[in-house]
Amino acid sequence: MRVTWRRVRVGAGLLVTGALALSGCDSAAPKAAAPSPGASPTPSRTFTAGAAGVGDSYFPSYGNGGYDVARYTVKVRYDPEQDTVTGTTTVQATATADLSTFNLDLAGLTVRTVTVDGNPATHTREKNELVIKPAVGLIAGNGFVAEIVYEGVPKPLKNEALGEGGFLHTPDGAIALGQPESASTWFPVNDHPSDKAAYDFEITVPDGLTAVSNGVPGGKASKGGWTTWKWSEKSPMASYLSTVVIGRFRVTTATHRGRPVYSAVAIAASGSADSSIAETVKVADYLETVFGPYPFDSYGGVVVTDNRISYALETQSRPVYSAGFFRQGVNTGVVAHELAHQWFGDSVALTRWEDIWLNEGFATYAEWLWDEHALGSTAKQTFDTRYGRASAQVWKTPPGKPGAKELFSESVYQRGAMTLHALRVAVGDKAFFEIVKTWAAEKRNSNATTAEFVALAERVCGKQLDALFDAWLYGTRKPAPPKRL
Structure with a gap:
């Protein structure tokens, strides 16, 4: 961030349920052999609740313990007129402990259903914690898939020390942005940078609006007055680096060194925003000479005009900038700052x-x-x-x-x-x-x-x-x- 002053990685594989096929006959499975004299019986597992926080000394309630996320698939529809989100988020993860329950961070939205490995799971809310109890305990080392269906009016989170971050309604759409937390205001997540994951986004908005997110653009499709925009960030990403910006933009696209370049400047932005963002690949090429290869599969930037955002943030592969940085002329200094974060802060995360x-x-x-x-x-x-x-x-x-x-x-x-x-x-x-x-x-x-x-x-x-x-x-x-x- 620059202020104005100046996996699935499936561990041992997904649990699969179903009938046991007996080869060659319909008889019952043979009985297990009796343990040899003196052999110890297999110890029973003790399943415990996952921690409601990763233990960060500055923000103890951020994130959750007991599992490691490999990928999020976030599908949301946003209606600007009603300021409502309806979403389905799929979390592909590996248990790192024997879990009876586990938590996801989710602020304010209403959860309708939860499944774990396709089976209905019970869920409760404890403030901004979504507590999920699977039908069976999750075994350490095994992969699992949780699917959460939810809806509601998203609201930003207020941090007494650091201000407001998260999902912000705007006159022509919305912006989801903020540090040290923001993601949990629009999808369920392990909201701490220590648990990085890959992300797929499908953002559905009314026709005529653009929805920009992280990573490689996957195209768009329209149906019934709505357009779905797809984005994919396959490199591990900290949750606070995820973003979606919805509105009306001047969009430019190109390719640089085989990677897509996608930038969007708010229609209302004036000054030198377009020419400053156009310098992105030039700045990134210089930074490669001192830091090594650019770490991601896409480039770009987004310029917004919301007065609540007076900073720039290094959202992965596509930083978001306040238009205020560009009112006095071309400003490649702030571009260099946010692009340097792609190495230090994004690829190498806290x-x-x-x-x-x-x-x-x-x-x-x-x-x-x-x-x-x-x-x-x-x-x-x-x-x-x-x-x-x-x-x-x-x-x-x-x-x-x-x-x-x-x-x-x-x-x-x-x-x-x-x-x-x-x-x-x-x-x-x-x-x-x-x-x-x-x-x-x-x-x-x-x-x-x-x-x-x-x-x-x-x-x-x-x-x-x-x-x-x-x-x-x-x-x-x-x-x-x-x-x-």
Whole structure:
């Protein structure tokens, strides 16, 4: 995010039910052999409820435990006149514990039916938790499929520290967007970045409206006054990076290096929005030279004009931008920031929200690198300016552990980027860019922590870096200017 201030991966396979066919005769199956003397009987399983949260220290209720999602198939119909959603979401997952019940996050909407592996399941609601009890317990290591049918008037979620996020009704449609949570306002989900999954979306809207989402466009089909738009993101994606934007847009399509490029700019957007978004592939090509191969199968961007959205967000493969970024002319800096997130934040995602600097510090430093490439102002010059002008609050707030209320503070962005430049000075350009590319390659499509980044940096450069990271990420005083180790 940039604020205005500035699987199925089926584990052991799906459980299959049905009659046992006896080969060659109709007689009963033979009796099981008696256990040998002294043999221990097979222990019975104990099924327990899945956790209603993944245990994130900043947001304990986010996400759920006991399973790992491989794919979501989200089919929703949105009626803007009534501001209502009707949907069916299929969750393909693997149990990681023996489960008697499991939870999905779902805010506000009414659930009509739930099935698990095709069998009716009971369900209850506990605030924003959907608690599902399958007909039989789910065995650890086995895959399962849950299907949830639901409807209602979607509403955004309010976070006391971070504001509003989720499904927003607009004059010509809707926008589903927000960080650190938003997905649970329009489909049932394990709403924490530690459980990434592939996604298929089918968004049905009245004819004449466009519905833009993540990944590769799968075409559209119209029937009876409604149009269904299909999108598919096969690379694992954190739930908060999912989006749908419905409305009237100027749409441009192209192909770049064999990948589709799909961008949509709200009809009401003025200024340089179209020309700025048109620079997407140019910026992405430059970032490949410093970060390694672009990690996804599509490119693009969406520009919206809703006053409630005064930021840009790195929604996977297709960032969403406030039109306000482009009122003063072409702005490729914000494009560089959100595209850098495709590597750092999207492909390499957080394990816990405490490590948000791994997203925002990298994306901010990418802006500095892009400015050096496109405008001639060096990253060192930008560092010197930020280092000299940073407020006292920046130095008091450690970006490596900012606290939930400071998740998107200036320290996370600017001091996070300064941390990377301090590392670059300490180890030299060759080692630094090897660290960055190795991090993106080794952690591609997975989750990561700060401790893992520090360990990788030390491995690549062959130097002990605890003092550097302690000062820049965790200290509450202004560090000394960086020096070569």
